Amino acid sequence: MNQATFETKTHLRPWFAFAVGVGFTAALTLLAAAPWPIVIVGLAPPAIAHAAIFDLALRRPEAMPVIGAFMIGILLDVVAGPIFGLGAITALGAHFAATTQRRFLAPRGLAHAWIGLVATALALGAGSWLVASLYFIHVQPLGPSLAQVALTAALYPPVAILLRIARSAAGLRNRRA
Amino acid sequence: MARGPDLIPIDDLVDASRPIKALLRRFAYLLLIGVAVTLILIGKIETVLIERVRANFSDVVAPVLELLSEPVRLARTGAEHVVDLADLIEENERLAQENARLLQWRIFAKKLETENQSLKGLLRFDPGPKARFISARAIADVGGAFARAILLNVGESKGVRVGLPVMTGEGLVGRVVHVGARTSRVLLLTDINARTPVVIGDPPVRAILAGDNRDNPTLKFIDGDVTLEAGALIVTSGHGGVFPPGLPVGVIAGEVEGRILAQTFVDWRNLAYVRLVDFGPAEQPIDTLNQPPARQPPTGVQP
Numbered sequence: 001m002n003q004a005t006f007e008t009k010t011h012l013r014p015w016f017a018f019a020v021g022v023g024f025t026a027a028l029t030l031l032a033a034a035p036w037p038i039v040i041v042g043l044a045p046p047a048i049a050h051a052a053i054f055d056l057a058l059r060r061p062e063a064m065p066v067i068g069a070f071m072i073g074i075l076l077d078v079v080a081g082p083i084f085g086l087g088a089i090t091a092l093g094a095h096f097a098a099t100t101q102r103r104f105l106a107p108r109g110l111a112h113a114w115i116g117l118v119a120t121a122l123a124l125g126a127g128s129w130l131v132a133s134l135y136f137i138h139v140q141p142l143g144p145s146l147a148q149v150a151l152t153a154a155l156y157p158p159v160a161i162l163l164r165i166a167r168s169a170a171g172l173r174n175r176r177a
Numbered sequence: 178m179a180r181g182p183d184l185i186p187i188d189d190l191v192d193a194s195r196p197i198k199a200l201l202r203r204f205a206y207l208l209l210i211g212v213a214v215t216l217i218l219i220g221k222i223e224t225v226l227i228e229r230v231r232a233n234f235s236d237v238v239a240p241v242l243e244l245l246s247e248p249v250r251l252a253r254t255g256a257e258h259v260v261d262l263a264d265l266i267e268e269n270e271r272l273a274q275e276n277a278r279l280l281q282w283r284i285f286a287k288k289l290e291t292e293n294q295s296l297k298g299l300l301r302f303d304p305g306p307k308a309r310f311i312s313a314r315a316i317a318d319v320g321g322a323f324a325r326a327i328l329l330n331v332g333e334s335k336g337v338r339v340g341l342p343v344m345t346g347e348g349l350v351g352r353v354v355h356v357g358a359r360t361s362r363v364l365l366l367t368d369i370n371a372r373t374p375v376v377i378g379d380p381p382v383r384a385i386l387a388g389d390n391r392d393n394p395t396l397k398f399i400d401g402d403v404t405l406e407a408g409a410l411i412v413t414s415g416h417g418g419v420f421p422p423g424l425p426v427g428v429i430a431g432e433v434e435g436r437i438l439a440q441t442f443v444d445w446r447n448l449a450y451v452r453l454v455d456f457g458p459a460e461q462p463i464d465t466l467n468q469p470p471a472r473q474p475p476t477g478v479q480p
Contacts, residue, residue, distance in 0.1 A: 033242065033317040033318060034246040035246060035249060035449065045320075070213075073213070077216070079234070079238065079317065082369075084217065085214065085215075085218075086213075089214070092206060128322065129323075132322075135221070138369060140322075144322040144323070144390060145322045148322045
């Protein structure tokens with residue numbers, strides 16, 4: 001199919017973007033669930049799904065609509081996590097943070113997006129810690145949550161670059177706010 | 178000729194749906210957060226239902242998880258080989274010393290074996306059914322920040338059932354809590370919901386090993402007013418029928434802020450392969466409350 005033919009089918013483009021964005025994030029979520037030898041205290045895997053949702057909602061909202069973030073959250077809950085539903089809430093939180101900050105962050109580079117992601121990951125980590133402590137009626141150790149935030153922050157740049165490559169391979173350009 | 182009903186033009190329908198779409202878009206977050214909160218409540222009330230959903234889904238994605246965990250396994254093995262090569266000379270010296278010590282132990286063990294056989298013969302001792310082992314690979318870390326659990330690539334089709342102890346060569350890992358057709362979920366000893374009846378040291382002292390999502394679980398409800406020394410061996414007691422008696426768990430690490438911590442034998446960061454141990458049918462309760470505690474393996478015996 002040549003470029004001209006593809007451009008004429010504009011009604012398919014949101015669905016295509018949705019399939020690429022959510023499909024790629026789902027694959028990253030499953031990859032993150034593999035038994036990596038985590039060397040940081042607490043065995044907490046990084047929240048790759050949150051990083052991907054944040055980046056896509058920021059750069060290409062069509063590829064990660066709110067329902068897509070919810071679906072990824074449910075996937076997180078089904079694959080892992082002791083509290084069914086918490087993954088969906090945190091995924092929606094990552095999407096909400098990116099959507100509300102898009103006007104400011106989208107025109108800027110990776111460094112600004114990275115700062116936004118760190119702030120979001122910290123807020124989501126604190127929120128999850130609070131919900132988990134209330135759910136189990138037991139104060140949860142802070143170490144694993146902090147380790148998860150640190151790992152997520154460290155892995156955001158490669159995830160963002162990977163998503164950029166995937167978007168450009170699928171012919172989806174970044175959208176300016 | 179009868180006329181059919183008047184058809185509403187498609188443009189009118191599209192126009193009519195616009196306010197609904199706008200409303201949904203506006204309240205999408207609230208709506209979906211409401212659904213998620215409802216799921217949390219359902220998960221709290223209907224644990225079995227949620228775990229059944231998880232087990233079925235794990236069976237579906239198991240091939241994908243196995244495929245994705247393969248490069249992780251290869252990378253881990255490669256890194257271990259590099260470290261092994263770097264430590265080759267040192268490791269060789271250590272193994273030579275260990276071999277010399279084990280040869281002394283072998284003579285001692287032979288003597289004990291002969292003595293054991295003759296005593297068993299005198300007592301007409303019935304050792305009971307032999308344990309059955311199922312080897313498995315961890316294909317996913319399904320814990321997250323608030324739980325400690327792994328997903329294994331074996332399920333009901335391989336004879337796995339709920340409650341089976343899971344071990345590595347070093348010691349006890351945890352137990353199977355949910356089983357699908359091709360996968361099973363293991364709750365680790367360090368999980369906040371894990372409670373393992375154990376005995377410590379010699380003379381044996383009963384206690385409960387309680388996980389709290391940290392690497393070192395805590396010893397609680399220690400029987401009697403005793404002083405426990407760091408390094409004392411911890412094994413399962415068999416009480417409550419959760420685990421059979423005598424499975425090695427770890428040693429006492431020390432006391433931190435009034436909590437007695439255990440150092441498990443298992444390295445939680447390298448759980449690639451495990452063994453599920455089937456000691457017999459689950460229906461058969463293990464009543465060890467009125468039995469003497471299990472004999473422990475020697476810790477500091479000099480041959």
